[in-house]
Amino acid sequence: MEQEKLNRLKQTAAQIRLDILEEVHAASSGHPGGSLSIADIITYLYFEEMNVDPANPKMDGRDRFVLSKGHTAPALYAALAEKGFFSRDELKKLRQVDSFLQGHPDMKGTPGVDMSTGSLGLGFSAACGMALAAKIDGKDYRTYTIVGDGESEEGQIWEAAMFASHYKLDNLCVIFDWNGLQIDGPVAEVMNPTPHDSKLEAFGFHVISIDGHDFDAIEAAFAEAKTVKGKPTAIIAKTVKGKGVSFMENQVGWHGSAPNDEQYAQAVAEIKATM
Amino acid sequence: MADKIATREAYGNALAELGDKYDFVVLDADLAAATKTGVFKKKFPERFFDCGIAEGNMMSVAAGLAAAGKVVFASSFAMFAAGRAYEQVRNCIGYPHLNVKVGATHAGITVGEDGATHQCLEDFALMRAIPGMTVINPADAVEARAAVEAAINFVGPVYMRFGRYAVPVINDKENYKFEIGKGVNMVDGKDVTFVATGMLVSMAMDAAKVLANEGISARVINIATIKPIDKDIILDAARSTGAIVAAEEHSIIGGLGSAVSEVVCEGCPVPVVRLGIEDKFGHSGKVPPLLEMYGLTVENLVAKAKAAIALKK
Numbered sequence: 001m002e003q004e005k006l007n008r009l010k011q012t013a014a015q016i017r018l019d020i021l022e023e024v025h026a027a028s029s030g031h032p033g034g035s036l037s038i039a040d041i042i043t044y045l046y047f048e049e050m051n052v053d054p055a056n057p058k059m060d061g062r063d064r065f066v067l068s069k070g071h072t073a074p075a076l077y078a079a080l081a082e083k084g085f086f087s088r089d090e091l092k093k094l095r096q097v098d099s100f101l102q103g104h105p106d107m108k109g110t111p112g113v114d115m116s117t118g119s120l121g122l123g124f125s126a127a128c129g130m131a132l133a134a135k136i137d138g139k140d141y142r143t144y145t146i147v148g149d150g151e152s153e154e155g156q157i158w159e160a161a162m163f164a165s166h167y168k169l170d171n172l173c174v175i176f177d178w179n180g181l182q183i184d185g186p187v188a189e190v191m192n193p194t195p196h197d198s199k200l201e202a203f204g205f206h207v208i209s210i211d212g213h214d215f216d217a218i219e220a221a222f223a224e225a226k227t228v229k230g231k232p233t234a235i236i237a238k239t240v241k242g243k244g245v246s247f248m249e250n251q252v253g254w255h256g257s258a259p260n261d262e263q264y265a266q267a268v269a270e271i272k273a274t275m
Numbered sequence: 276m277a278d279k280i281a282t283r284e285a286y287g288n289a290l291a292e293l294g295d296k297y298d299f300v301v302l303d304a305d306l307a308a309a310t311k312t313g314v315f316k317k318k319f320p321e322r323f324f325d326c327g328i329a330e331g332n333m334m335s336v337a338a339g340l341a342a343a344g345k346v347v348f349a350s351s352f353a354m355f356a357a358g359r360a361y362e363q364v365r366n367c368i369g370y371p372h373l374n375v376k377v378g379a380t381h382a383g384i385t386v387g388e389d390g391a392t393h394q395c396l397e398d399f400a401l402m403r404a405i406p407g408m409t410v411i412n413p414a415d416a417v418e419a420r421a422a423v424e425a426a427i428n429f430v431g432p433v434y435m436r437f438g439r440y441a442v443p444v445i446n447d448k449e450n451y452k453f454e455i456g457k458g459v460n461m462v463d464g465k466d467v468t469f470v471a472t473g474m475l476v477s478m479a480m481d482a483a484k485v486l487a488n489e490g491i492s493a494r495v496i497n498i499a500t501i502k503p504i505d506k507d508i509i510l511d512a513a514r515s516t517g518a519i520v521a522a523e524e525h526s527i528i529g530g531l532g533s534a535v536s537e538v539v540c541e542g543c544p545v546p547v548v549r550l551g552i553e554d555k556f557g558h559s560g561k562v563p564p565l566l567e568m569y570g571l572t573v574e575n576l577v578a579k580a581k582a583a584i585a586l587k588k
Contacts (some may be wrong), residue, residue: 064343107342107371115342116371119362125332125366129339132324136300137344156363159332167324 001216009215012082013043014275017244018268019078019091025264029094030103033254035075037179037239038146038214044218045144046079054084057111063141064130068123069148069177070104071256076113077101085112114211121154124174128164131172133233142226145197146175150182158203164232165204172232173225174205177212179241181252196236205234208232212237244271277477278416279441283380285416286437287311288412290348290378291318291424297427299346302337304330309439310350310380330355333518334363334377341373346427349375353382353436357398368432369405376426376433377402382412383524384552384569385440385474387562394557402434403502409455410501412436412523414476415448418499421453429455438524440562442474457506464494468512468519468578472498472531474523475550476569482576493580501531506538513543518583520548527551546586548579 010020016039024030046052050063081088086100093099100109104118114130117123126262127145134141147157164172176196184190193199197207206228210217218237225233241255242248245267259267289300291314305328307313314496315325326333330351356379357364368375379398386394402410411426411433413419419437424434445461461476462483469479476497483493490542494516496504496508513519519539532549539547552569566572 066339115339116366117399119366122331122335122363122367125335125363126339126342128332129336129341130343131339132336133340133343133345136322136340137343156329156331156335159329160335162325162329163332166327 001208001221002200003065004175009043009047011275012047014271015082016075016078017271019088020074020080020266021053021259021264023077023091023094024258026092029095030074030256030258031071031256032074032258033181033241033248033251034069034148034177034179036243036245036248037071037241038072038075038177039243040213041146041175041177041218041237042075042079044215044222046083048219049222050144051141052112054181057085061139061141063115064127064143065121066127066130066143066145066260067105067117068145069120069151070118070123073103073105076105080112080220102190103140120151121156124157124160125163127172127174128160128169131164131169132167133171133200134171142171142173144173144175146177148192149176149178149180149187150190151191152176152196153191161200161205168230169232170229173235174232175223175235176238177239179239180234180251181241181255183255185252200234204231206231207234207236209236210238213243246270277443279443279444280416281313281415281439282419282437283420283439286378286380286423287314289420290315293424293427294319294322297346299348299427300324300340302326302333302347302349303550304328304333304351304355306351310378312348312350312378330360331363334360335367337375338367338371338373342371347372347375348378350378351381351452352393353379353395353398354393357401357434358395361401362376365405371404372407372431374430374432378435378437380437381439382436383438383496384557384565384571385438385524385562387440387565388559390559391556396526396552396557397435397500397529399523399525399531403534407431407452408502411432411455411499412473412501413586414473414497415442415444415446417444417448417451418453421451422499425453425455434531436473438474440474443477445477445480453499456500456503457498458507458508460494460508461497462493462495464492465516466492467584468494468496468516469497469522469576469580470498470509470519470531470535471522472501472513473524475524479522479576481573483578485573485577488582491584493582498531501534504534504538506542509535509538512547513539513545516585518546519577520550520576520583522550522572525551548583550575550579
C-alpha cells in the first residue's frame, strides 16, 4: 500500500494501543495482552475495511463486527472512540459503574457494538446469524468476527464453522488472533487446537494465513476474502500478545492484568516513540 | 369429552399459519419432525434453517439473526433449549434482550418413553431466572396458537414451552384472547385456589369438580405466563380463598410453585402447597402410569387442596 496510507494506519494503531493502555491502567483491570495483539487488525477493520457510520451506529446495511474474544474489549472501545462513536473521555471509565464500557462488550449500552460477547465461543455463532440474515434479506453487507486462539478450544467454535460452511456464508470473514498464549500458558501446551489451517479447510473454509501486524498482508487478506464465493473465509493472523510494549510482548502474565503507574509510563513512552 | 391435541402440534401449525401474516424465520436442531417446526419448513422452506445437532450454536445464531433485525423462532426439546443451551440463551439472547422466541417442545415428564435424560423438569426455573425473559407455558392447543402470535408481536426474548403429549382442549378457539402476563380464572371458588399451568390446568378443573361434590369450593386459575407472573390474580385468590395449590409439570423447585410462593409470601401470606415433580429425575414409561408415579393426578390435586385448606389458620 502507499506509504502515506501505511503511515496513517500505523499512527492510528499506535493511538489505539495508547488508548488500550490508558483504559486498563485507569481501570486497574482488564486484558491488555490480547487487546494489543489485535490492535492492527481492528485498526484496519474500522479505518479501512468496514462500512460503518459513527453518526448512525445502527445504520441499515452497515458491515457488522463481532468481537468473539470479548475480553479484549479495550481494543474495540479504542477503535470505536477513535472512529467517533463516542467520546475518548469515556475510555478512562472502562469497567466503572458510571460507564457504558463494560468489562466485555454490551451491544445495548455501547454505541457501535454490534453484539454482546465475552463468554468465549459464542460470538462466532452470532456472526454467522448476522451473515445469514444478510443472505436472507439480499443485502450485501459483510460480517467480521475475531476469535481467539485459546477460544478455539471451545466446541461451539467448530459448530459455528460447520454452520458457516453449510450455509455458504461467503459474506462472513472470521479472523483467528493467533498470539499463542492463553491464561494458563502457551496455547500449544494448555490444549493444542492446531492445526487451524487444515482443520478450517476441512470444514470448508477458504483459509488465508498472515502476519497480523503487517498492514499490507491484512489488506490483501481482506481483499482476497471478498473475492471468495460460496464459502466463508478464515484469516489466521499470527500476532504477538502484548504487541508494542516490550515487557508485555509474549508474556502470559499480561493476559489479564493492568500496568501500574511506572509500567504504564514506560509502555506509553515505548508506543509514543513509534509515532 | 374434549378434543386432545399436543401443544407442539399447535405450535407447528401456528408457525405455518402465521408465516403468511408475519415475517419471521425458524431454526431447529435436527428435531423438526418432532418439534413440528417441520410443518413450517414444508410451507416456507426458504425461511427455515436446520442447525443440525448443535443447540448452543443455534441459540447464538438466533441471536445474530435477531441482532440483524429478524424475528426468530429457535426450536428444540426443552432439555436442549433450556438445558444444553442455557448459557447461550442467557448471554446471547437474554443479556442483549434480543427478539428470539425459544420454542421448547417435549417438556416435562410426558415425554414418556425416552426417560429422564429427555424429560426436562427444570426449564421454568432456568428461564425465569434470566432477567427480562418472558416464559410462557400454554395449557392447550388454542392457547398455544394464540401464544405464538402474541410472542411474534412482542418485542423481546420469549421462552415458550410445549408438550409432546395430547392434552384436552379447554379454551374456546373462537373467543379466546391471549394476553402475555395475564392469568385466567377458569373456575370460580372460595375455599381454595388451584394456580395451575400447562396440562395441570385441565386436571385442576377436574379436581375442582371432585371437590365440589364434597362441598369444597375450589377456584382454578390458568397461569400461562410463568414470567412476568400475574400477581394481581394470585393475590386476589390468596385474599379471597385463603389457601393455594400451585400445580405444574415441573420440579417443585424453582417453577410455578416457587413463583406463586414468592408472590403470596410478599403480598398476602396464606398457605401454598406445591404439586409438581418432587425433586426427582424422570423415568421411562407410558404417560398415564408416569403421571401416577410422579403424583400428577386429579386425586393428588384433591389431596393437596385439602392439605392447603387444613393449613389455614
